[in-house]
Amino acid sequence: MTTLAPLLAADRRAMRLCLGLAGLVILLFCLSLAVGPAPLALFGQIRGMTEEAVLARAILLEIRLPRALLGIMVGGALGLSGAALQGFLRNPLAEPGLIGISATAALGAVTSFYFGLAGAFALALPLGGLAGAAIAVTLLYGLAGREASVLTLILAGVAVSSLSGALTALALNLAPSDYAALEIVFWLLGSLADRSLVHVWLSAPFILIGGALLLASARGLEALTLGEETARSLGISLPRLRGLVIGGTALAVGAAVSVSGAIGFVGLIVPHLLRPLLGHRPAHLLPASALAGAALIQAADIAVRLVPTGPELKLGVVTALIGAPFFLHLLRQTRRSMR
């Protein structure tokens, strides 16, 4: 594979781009730790036992660190799964948000969170999201199939997405807490505000395993670009590849949505921005998409903290403002193939 083969120019370019993106992620991570209501001067004396130091550590480690870490994990999960789904379904518009995977993951998380399941057993929250995501991917695959036209998949996604949104609203209205009904905005648009390290620990294992499965699908996806027959003759097992992509997406997106709500368009924007720089090879595109997704969510999360709105903007608002025009542009480009 890439590491064993002699480094071709394209590989070198991909490597350089990934290193650059990793640098960007680290930069945004530091920026994310620095941005917030508390003045920067407070962090001057972070060591020691003075009252200021204790305060500064609490803000940095318990409020801002979880936010920054979740930004990387959630963005990485969304970018990576978008790139993998586009390769696997051979559909440029496949994206966890657009085709309803995020919405169904939110439904699963809402069901386990508001009805006491997650209160009794903490892992029920990511597992709920995971179950929702798994049901959605399986349903879409059954409904639209792998070689479906762009249009069929998107329409199936619209159906799954609006059904899940409606059921989420229903579940929130039936939930015992008076506040639940108002919280649909979080589940439909996503936010990282006031999350804690508990959310990081709950989602990290699933996102990491899901991400590993998706990265492992790169070789199979690469063969698949040459067509199914060729892929088979190259020794790629299609059921195994399907398992990697569906399982990886369910794990990564399900766990991400269960702690951050559904943040749309990331998986769409990121691979499309990278393709002109990297070409279409999944082995290059997948890791780069994970990094770029992490950078995008972190940047959006820093932006919502800087925009002086009353209650903080939801992340999905920012990604949709960027993503929707982008989606329309892509739609125009692919119109011919949709006929």
Added chain:
Amino acid sequence: MSLALALLAGLVLVLAPGGAAAKPQRLVSINLCTDQLLMLLADRAHILSISYLGADPAGSALADRAAGIPLNRGTAEEALALRPDLVLSGLNRQHTTNRLIEALGVPVFTLPPASSLDDALDQIRALGDAIGEKERASVLAGNIAARLAALPKPSGETSRPGALVLQPNGYTTGRHTLANDILVAAGYRNLAAEHGIAAWGTLSLEDVILSRPDVLVLDDQRIRRQSLAQNLLAHPALEGRQAMIELPTHLWTCPGPALAEAAERLATARIAGRIAGR
């Protein structure tokens, strides 16, 4: 026995010469706070209906008194169907309902949200006037004022601990709220008022920690039911930094004797927990 007494009392009331000539006899309340004042001040026989909120123990300090009173959901149609002499309602969110009821010829007494303790006591007297129970209202307001005045005070201004009311979603109560005056009466400083919050406002988790409260006042129901709004109050960053007092929010939502109970509980917690200013 109690039934006989009640009947006797009813008889006496019927026989008693009417004080105010136009004392309304058929009262309907469609607002949580007027529900409670009506149950305190009006005769049961005159209360045709209160809102379902007044009977909900989660939000009403007098839910236990609501047994047997028909409940409504706060719509004009329900209120009018009962042919009331007077409808008691809130101001802000019920504006359109009130206009509709008035347009159809039934007078509406509106109770705006109380922005101070004096305001709340005035409102009790005003509602008493409106339903012809001036005497009872004045006794009730006087009682509350006396209980608040009798609270133990901290030794000096500097020893007042800084308190922050923290409700789901990070909502807090600023200077012009009932909660502010209750906190002050109980010997605290209201940090949200010092933070420049006029009435209601939200504080981010960072703001809460940065204001260095000596005590957080939280609702006792805060995490019994799951929601993101309530989970915020269980955020690890808030744990172990300051004292916490659990106080049911319904005690200081509306004008009534519960205000005195809220202040008494807060003052007791301050003394028993040795919560002092820094």
